[in-house]
Amino acid sequence: MRTDTIAAIATALSDSGIGIIRVSGDEAIPIVNKIYRNKKNREVLLTYESHTIHYGFVVEKDGSLIDEVMVSVMRAPHSYTMEDTVEINCHGGALMMKKILMTAIEAGARLAEPGEFTKRAFLNGRIDLSRAEAVMDVIHAKNQFALKSSIKQLRGSVFEKIKALREKILYEIAFIESALDDPEHISLEGYAEKLSDQVSFVIKELKKLLNSADDGKMLKEGICTVIVGKPNVGKSSLLNLMVGQDRAIVTDIAGTTRDTLEETIYLGDITLNIIDTAGIRNTEDTVEKIGVEKAKTISEDADLILYVMDSSVPLDENDADIMRMIKDKKTILLLNKSDLDEVVDLTAVNELLSSVSEKRGSVYMVSENMEEEEGLHDGNDNIVMVKISAKENDGMDTLVHVIKKMFFHGQISYNDEICITSSRHKEALLEALESMNQVCGSLENQMPEDFYSIDLMSAYASLGKIIGEEVGDDLVNEIFSKFCMGK
């Protein structure tokens, strides 16, 4: 049976030394052949024997060099998937791997679904029957995760933009289709010109999105950092301070769908995606309750928690609640208002911590001169505490230092999946653009209107993949809700 050809990054997406892009399927060898050149800059992959490895380069369409690589060719059925397979060993680094992956996709491969290599290996008989259950679990888990992270990582503004584009496209399809369905009631007279404007607009927007996909601006890249604490402990001042201190702010997006504030901050090599949440306390107020619930949900997805305490107010039951909420999370505890009289100290915090969680290590104070750093990386699940004064702009350097240390010691992880997500989004955007270009071509060739809607529908479906929406009955619903049919 013929199968299409899939590609994916096979190694972890960390900044390790070597990365592998795997391509599998009937066209794997011809596809990689298009993007691979040997030392003498020749297209020679087709001639390589099975199970050989070769030195060469991956090049772009225009022949410009992307990376020096080793490629290994494995012909069917002697590969993991039992299909023709090519593995491209490149220099590590998420960016480089992503670039090579996209080049393979542009050359005709399709981005593999999560777990698809395993699925193919199984379906082609490579994996033993006894492992069927495990294979199904892998596919299930990987898809669940991919779906969740794909939408979660999308920036609110991008989400809204894609939604708006889809609505625009759907409206046009529905108009065409209702006119085709009920030609005596709805006329398409002069419609091509109007559609032409809409199509150019959509194409322009898609190109912008593609650019931002390349820049990584479509996604909330970076460490998902959530600021939590009781009301009035200085969470917002902390956020403002961090934003103010970091002169290299590129974007600031007010959460469009949630009443929390989001900022992206670049601390040298590290990107933080910081979310400020509502103050947490036990409350009867309905509106405030919603805010508290949201803060809790967001904290669950956090890579890093910044827990702000007011050192001038004694700890209470609300602090215990927060401790429980974040007990499995990488946390930095910020003792704010160090400019006021201190009633909360390290001992009090440690007592509270051990009362809510036995598993957790202890709290270590890190001071400005960084002498007590062992708590940072002794392997225990410790909490680092930093004294700050948001008001006096005191202790911020220490905080930044601690975050960097934790990152470089691998204690907080960058989201690996982001690279895959963005490749998936880019593939979908490219598909949508291709479809819209087809519409353009049909318009230029003065094709009848029914030809437009076929490609518009494909674009609609492609964009839906980015925001996790299927086509379903959207069109029929749109037709009936927007246009008055006859009879």
Add this chain to the structure above:
Amino acid sequence: MSELRETYDVCVVGAGHAGCEAALACARLGFETVIFTVSVDSIALMPCNPNIGGTSKGHLVREIDALGGEMGKNIDKTFIQSKMLNKSKGPAVHSLRAQADKAEYSRAMRKVLESQDHLTIKQAEVCELLVEEMQETSSDSVSRRIVGLKTFTGTVYECKTVILCTGTYLKARCLCGEAITYTGPNGLQAANHLTDSLLELGIEMRRFKTGTPARMDRRSLDLDRMEEQFGDEKVIPFSFSTDPDEVQIDQVSCYLTYTNEQTHDIIRANLDRSPIYAGVIEGTGPRYCPSIEDKVVKFSDKDRHQVFIEPEGLHTNEMYVSGMSSSLPEDVQLAMYRTVPGMEHCKMVRNAYAIEYDCIDPKQLYPTLEFKSIRGLFSGGQFNGSSGYEEAAAQGLIAGINASLSMQGKEQIVLDRSQAYIGVLIDDLVTKDNFEPYRMMTSRAEYRLLLRQDNADLRLRQIGYEVGLVSEQLYKAVLCKREQIDAEVFRLKNTVVGASKWIQEFLSAHESAPLKTGVTLAELICRPELTYETIADIDLERMPLPDDVVEQVEIEIKYEGYIERQLKQVEHYKKMEKKKIPADLDYNEVGSLRLEARQKLIAYKPVSVGQASRISGVSPADISVLLVYLESSRKKTDR
């Protein structure tokens, strides 16, 4: 009390458009068939609009014809006006629509039924289905099969298969404002007993609603004040076997007028008396066929709506008021109709009304239209939750064919979404959540460039022939047509014309760009401004070909790129359709399925992985999991 017992192969319940096709198919394939109707005078009745065909419905009629059904032939005999809709658009959306002489249509179909060997017509209300339990040969499970039915008068009809085509008659209720009658359409007797029997058998029922506008006395209308609408000058028949010369008749006209603000004011002022807005109606109505009340409420920004006045036949004064169906009380109806220009003095022969009826949730059916829970029980038409004469006839035909195939012990047929609109129709019905009477639309067919009304014979004649409903002669004619098309396309693709002066002059005369190098004739036909016909002057080797061959040649060349892209998509689609799921698959055994998907799959019991993937709530990941499971159980059996 002694009981009357009769024996047949097939019992068809209902003699509407679905029932007629079902019964004819079975009888033509040699099975002793009895068709039941509550009134023999209402065989193939058209209780709503006086048309056959229309956008996408015209496609269905053509497909029915290609498979050996009757609807196309019958309308060719009885139409009084015909139009090809969407002629200015692409070939995929050209659709034939004819005005029927309703009484003649019904009479002609009755004559066909009455002349058919092996077919008996019986006026009786069917009240009960008879079912027996049977041991499965392949496993230890027990299933049920149909063994007969019972009529209201107590007669038992033993049979091997039953096809339910009860239309809008089950527990029917008609509403006209406050006035409610418990009748079927046109005041015909409703069928009030069968629903209970179906419920007892565990069949899930639902209630749908539809409506029809008033009929006016032609003499009371001022047609001169409306725009006259003519039929096409050259009529194209529906049936591939009708001689085109026979359908060039004198046609009657329809008339166009519009509602206005005054009409809308009357409707708005009386909404509280509409059974729908007053909440009296329980059934779900179709959105594509809204009552005038609905149009006024939902599209309040429109200051007028079109109204088509269509004759119901040559021998009647009744005129159908298309676009103004309603369930408002009679007095409001008359007042509202009289605000429309040309209708100021109108007299209603029949009121508009809404009708509610029992039908099934079609997910209880296999794509063969056989019930999953009862072997030998098939159903078609509005009973399955569709609407429209053509949709009904299409299902009736497929149900009839499959009932016959099952009795012959042969594999039943399922047309897929890439083969026919009929395939799309049935797949949508049995796979998707339908919350309203289902109507065919061209936008529902994802491969519509391939599913054209002009090539229905090329697509489906062979299947009709294999089933036994299409004669060898007709089948061979299609094979010959295919050969002629292929030969001509090949010739045009391989005939090169050079940039000679003569050719350049020809091109400039047709406002077409001059040639730089030689091109093939096919490439010239691809130019928007040129056609097969226009390039005849420079095509010196051309031999005369029949019109229908030329039409195909032109379409296949002009739209080749688009058609090829759809063919590619079809290839991908077919792969998943071919992966069958065993009927007894226990989804609880499939680990890693999400709960929603598991529940949906259990409810729908899809026959193929392709069908499973179209069920809402089943994700691509669930499909992957399912594929792995199927493969592993296949390997286990292989061992």
